[in-house]
Amino acid sequence: MRTIDSLDVQGRRVLVRADLNVPLDGDTITDDGRIRASVPTISELAGRGARVIVCAHLGRPKGKVAPEFSLAPVAARLGELLGRPVKFATDVVGDSARATAEGLADGEVALLENLRFEPGEESKDDAVRGEFAGRLAGLAELYVGDGFGAVHRKHASVYDVPGLLPHAAGGLIVAEVEVLKKLTEQPARPYAVVLGGAKVSDKLGVIANLLGKVDRLIVGGGMAYTFLKAQGHEVGRSLLQEDQLDQVRGFIAEADKRGVELVLPVDVLAATEFAEDAPHEAVAATAIPADREGLDIGPKTRELFAAKLADAETVFWNGPMGVFEFDAFSGGTRAVAQALIDSGAFSVVGGGDSAAAVRKLGLPEDGFSHISTGGGASLEYLEGKTLPGLAALED
Ligand code: ADP
Ligand code: MG
Secondary structure: OOEHHHOOOOOOEEEEEOOOOOOEEOOEEOOOHHHHHHHHHHHHHHHOOOEEEEEOOOOOOOOOOOHHHOOHHHHHHHHHHHOOOEEEOOOOOOHHHHHHHHHOOOOOEEEOOOHHHOHHHHOOOHHHHHHHHHHHHOOOOEEEEOOHHHOOOOOHHHHHHHHOOOEEEOHHHHHHHHHHHHHHOOOOOOEEEEEOOOOOHHHHHHHHHHOOOOOEEEEOOOOHHHHHHHOOOOOOOOOOOHHHHHHHHHHHHHHHHHOOEEEOOOEEEEEOOOOOOOOEEEEEOOOOOOOOEEEEEOHHHHHHHHHHHHOOOEEEEEOOOOOOOOHHHOHHHHHHHHHHHHHOOEEEEEOHHHHHHHHHOOOOHHHOOEEOOOHHHHHHHHOOOOOHHHHHHHO
16 A cells, blocks of 8 residues: 655645544534644645645435534544644535535645445446546545545545556555554454444444454454353343344354453443433343343443453454443443453454443543544454455555
């Protein structure tokens, strides 16, 4: 992959595909981690005299203009973090975008409106995507791919535009790929992976692939209940994916066969309902009452998971251990995050919610070796898949 060092950007319009997909509450950005991660590349390009045109997506407006998914608040925050004004185009490839791009002086930065307001961005039809990619590429002379969180998407701005312009990978993508390589090529052992989050189905591919690579697989969060059920335990009203039970039974057998230690919760915080202030108590994972739902791992499990991480040399963590958005059910996620920090292992956090949890809980970000900006992207990389956005930057 060529890096931006190889591009002569002075005085030229450079389209930067960034990942600025941040959580919003109204128009308040609740976690600006991805914007901050995008700053170094944009800053460097602007500092070298480029006319920087940033493009990105936000949420899932599905090809239609939807004001609640406008990138306007992101433009303001990006400007604050860059310490220079960011011009905002109110469309993606229309009059405003063209005028904004053409009006940029050397070292100035603009942000286009949400790429996903245009149906061409995500279209499965190569021609439709290609047509939109052509218009996007027409705004600039060079392309820099830096939106790591979107590289697993075969979208116009990620996959097609780099084919139309001289291109390079930005610093964020270079850094992310370097870390993921370390996880896949001869990781220091013991190598432990902690998986949590809501759905097993999101993580099937990565589990299948990791079973051949890791020494320990630790499963918490909402997906643990499908594992517990697969082992024959009742899980009450906890999150359960019945249709994944066979697959999960297969994983349990496979782990056993390969000598991978599979570590599941031994106790959970069982609540009366899915609510911030729901009454709850710790119960054994094998005795969850029928009318309760598990919203976090329990205290014994926190100790168990921490012990399984203490001597690890490499750890990858994806997915919160409980409903960390509710303070009462954030303790398990905090405990696992702290165990990663304490382990001294080469530790990588992947996943939007996991990264947000680290920051929400006030844990030191520099306690981890790396916090990835891409959940799906890092998982697909670990699955061994070819990521369209990386492949497009290769050639
Ligand atoms: P990431 O974005 O880090 O990949 P996911 O998107 O897979 O993580 O999962 C995050 C979500 O999982 C959070 O919103 C969290 O509330 C939810 N979750 C975790 N544990 C549970 C649980 N026991 N019951 C319901 N939801 C859960
Ligand atoms: Mg998520």
